[in-house]
């Protein structure tokens with residue numbers, strides 16, 4: 001059996017690539033020479049590697065005229081479903097979806113079966129990611145054993161394992177017990193870990209189905225009040241400050257949450273936050289026809305919330321975009337609203353949705369997109385240090401060759417049937433979105449070329 005715990009397959013053996021005329025972060029056109037897993041040379045199109053006339057032997061050339069080059073995207077919040085729900089997604093199909101979306105690293109959430117709450121399970125997921133080879137898979141460890149919320153999981157053993165877990169979350173469930181949350185925050189300080197909280201006060205959301213407000217009243221569905229999210233975020237910010245530890249808030253969905261996080265950051269506390277592409281683009285008006293494709297946790301909110309989330313991402317209160325890619329088989333979604341599963345796919349549409357919500361509106365430029373979808377999530381996920389799995393680096397000579405080439409001028413209708421994800425529950429199905437991922441490179445090796453899987 002192949003031992004996947006060894007060093008990466010020698011990137012040195014990969015043929016070099018010369019990328020010609022890509023607009024770095026949407027700015028000036030430049031050439032990038034990728035060799036030995038690194039950006040071996042980066043320069044203006046006039047003086048760059050192509051102009052030097054010294055193309056290395058065997059180099060392949062990619063004409064990137066009109067394309068934007070961004071550092072490979074990093075997702076802090078992906079549900080890969082393996083082990084246990086391979087009918088919804090596998091590490092293989094989920095990382096294919098990630099690569100097609102421009103991602104070079106994803107954090108795999110712990111709510112698998114078995115739960116990723118031991119060194120054994122997180123190492124298994126990490127190895128499956130390496131075997132698939134399409135993007136780096138960083139397992140997220142559970143905070144509590146079995147996600148049961150009663151006692152801490154083996155946080156230290158997961159941190160010390162080959163998977164080197166640094167992000168811990170019971171996502172799907174909230175660590176609602178304040179004492180457990182405090183202990184978890186204290187525990188991860190020793191190895192610079194972070195607790196990623198799914199902020200949902202369980203008693204306030206018992207049976208909740210949609211955002212509490214006009215729509216829940218009209219549809220006769222149990223409402224999901226904003227305060228159920230905001231109360232937990234406020235409590236956790238205070239706890240993180242009290243113990244001097246790092247809190248990350250998953251999928252912020254309300255205007256009030258943005259205000260609380262802004263306040264916590266103004267105090268200098270170690271609090272970071274993410275927002276999903278769907279919460280940046282969609283509102284609860286969509287649930288009017290009881291179509292469960294729009295059923296998600298936390299729920300779609302109001303237009304005022306969407307505006308606050310966009311403003312919070314633009315001004316940096318919300319650090320990053322994370323997909324909360326949550327694949328479900330057809331039978332779990334194409335059923336009655338009340339019994340349908342919560343969740344939406346997102347890896348293959350994330351960058352396009354962010355272009356629509358943030359770039360087309362003038363709220364972020366492409367350097368801002370690179371910051372919110374690569375640089376900052378890499379820092380929060382502790383992928384900015386040393387070692388092979390280094391992400392969120394600038395596109396300069398010497399950086400790991402993790403990057404995406406993107407055509408912002410493309411525009412077409414989202415068709416989940418064409419997605420690599422095993423599941424089809426995209427809320428953007430049938431919507432016209434801008435943009436197209438043309439190529440993705442992981443340490444100099446193409447995982448996507450011409451919009452299709454390269455390996």
Ligand SMILES: [Zn+2]
Nearest residue numbers: 171172198250
């Ligand atoms: Zn969640």
